[in-house]
Amino acid sequence: MNELRQLARKLLADKTVGVVIGYEEGQGAVTRPSFATSPEQAEKLVFDARCVQNLASYLSPRRSTVRSLGKPAVVVKACDAKALAGLIREAQVKREDVVVISVACGGVLADPRSGKALSEAMVADRCRDCDGAHTSLADHKVGQAKAPAFGSPKVDARLAELQAMTAPQRFAFFKSVFSECTRCNVCREVCPMCFCARCMADKSEPQWIESSPHLRGNFAWHMLRAMHLAGRCVGCNECERACPAGIPLSLITRKMQKVVSERFGYSPSDDPNVPAPTGAFRLDDAQEFIR
Ligand code: SF4
Numbered sequence: 001m002n003e004l005r006q007l008a009r010k011l012l013a014d015k016t017v018g019v020v021i022g023y024e025e026g027q028g029a030v031t032r033p034s035f036a037t038s039p040e041q042a043e044k045l046v047f048d049a050r051c052v053q054n055l056a057s058y059l060s061p062r063r064s065t066v067r068s069l070g071k072p073a074v075v076v077k078a079c080d081a082k083a084l085a086g087l088i089r090e091a092q093v094k095r096e097d098v099v100v101i102s103v104a105c106g107g108v109l110a111d112p113r114s115g116k117a118l119s120e121a122m123v124a125d126r127c128r129d130c131d132g133a134h135t136s137l138a139d140h141k142v143g144q145a146k147a148p149a150f151g152s153p154k155v156d157a158r159l160a161e162l163q164a165m166t167a168p169q170r171f172a173f174f175k176s177v178f179s180e181c182t183r184c185n186v187c188r189e190v191c192p193m194c195f196c197a198r199c200m201a202d203k204s205e206p207q208w209i210e211s212s213p214h215l216r217g218n219f220a221w222h223m224l225r226a227m228h229l230a231g232r233c234v235g236c237n238e239c240e241r242a243c244p245a246g247i248p249l250s251l252i253t254r255k256m257q258k259v260v261s262e263r264f265g266y267s268p269s270d271d272p273n274v275p276a277p278t279g280a281f282r283l284d285d286a287q288e289f290i291r
C-alpha cells in the first residue's frame with residue numbers, strides 16, 4: 001500500500017500526471033474508484049481483494065470529466081490491462097497519454113460487499129484462470145506478481161450444461177433470463193469496451209431496438225451487445241457483477257470468447273499490437289459465410 005501511495009504522490013507532485021485513478025475506501029466494507037489529483041489525496045489509495053472495478057473504463061473517451069483532470073495514471077490489475085490494451089488497439093487512448101501502474105493481484109472477491117476474506121468459495125470467477133502476471137504495459141510495477149490458484153471457472157460448467165440442452169430448451173432458458181432485464185444500461189456503462197459516444201441502442205431515428213424493457217427488445221439488446229463485443233470483450237465480468245437484475249451475462253461473454261478463440265485463435269491480450277479478429281483480415285480465416 002505504501003509503495004502505491006508513494007508512487008502516486010511522486011507522480012502528482014512532479015506533475016507527471018494530473019490524476020491517479022485508483023481505489024479508496026468506500027462506504028461499508030467496499031472500496032470505490034478514486035481520483036487523486038494532489039499528493040495529499042494519494043494517501044487515500046488502497047489496493048486489496050475488494051478492488052474489483054475495471055478502472056480502464058475511466059480512460060474511455062466518453063469519460064470527459066476524467067479526461068479534464070489532465071494526464072492520467074491508472075492502477076491496473078492484469079485483467080484490467082487487457083481492456084487498456086483494447087482501448088489503445090482501437091485508437092481510443094494513445095499509449096503515451098497514460099501512465100500505467102500495474103499492481104500485483106492475487107484475486108478479487110466475487111462480492112466485495114460480503115465482507116468475507118478471499119477464498120476458493122468467495123473468489124471472482126474470472127480469477128480462476130488468471131496467471132496474475134504484471135502486464136507488459138506497466139510503467140511501474142507495485143508488488144510481487146503471483147498466479148492465483150483457484151481451479152477452473154465455474155461459468156464453464158454452466159456453459160457445458162447449456163450446450164447439452166436442445167435449441168428450444170436453450171431458447172426457453174434465455175427467454176426467462178432476459179425477461180428480468182430492466183434495460184437500465186448499467187452493463188454498458190461499466191464496460192470498458194463500450195465506448196461509442198451514442199450507443200446504437202439509444203438511437204430513435206431510426207429506432208433499431210425497442211428501448212423499453214420488453215422481451216423482444218431485450219433479446220435484440222443482448223444480441224447486439226454480444227455481437228459488438230465479440231473479439232473485443234476482455235472477460236473482466238464487470239457487466240455481470242454490476243447488473244442489478246442478476247442476469248448471468250458471463251454466459252454470453254464467455255461463450256463468445258470461446259467461439260472467437262476457436263474460430264480465430266484470438267484470446268484477450270494485453271498487447272495492443274495483437275490485432276483483434278474484428279480489425280484484421282487473414283487469408284486463413286474460415287470464410288464459409290461468404291457464398
Ligand atoms: S483476473 Fe487476475 S488480475 Fe484480474 S482480478 Fe482476478 S486475479 Fe486479479
Ligand code: SF4
Nearest residue numbers: 181182184185187243
Ligand atoms: S445491467 Fe442487467 S438489467 Fe441492466 S440492461 Fe444490463 S442486463 Fe439488463
Ligand code: SF4
Nearest residue numbers: 191233234236237239
Ligand atoms: S462485456 Fe462485460 S466482461 Fe466483457 S469487457 Fe465489457 S464489462 Fe468486461
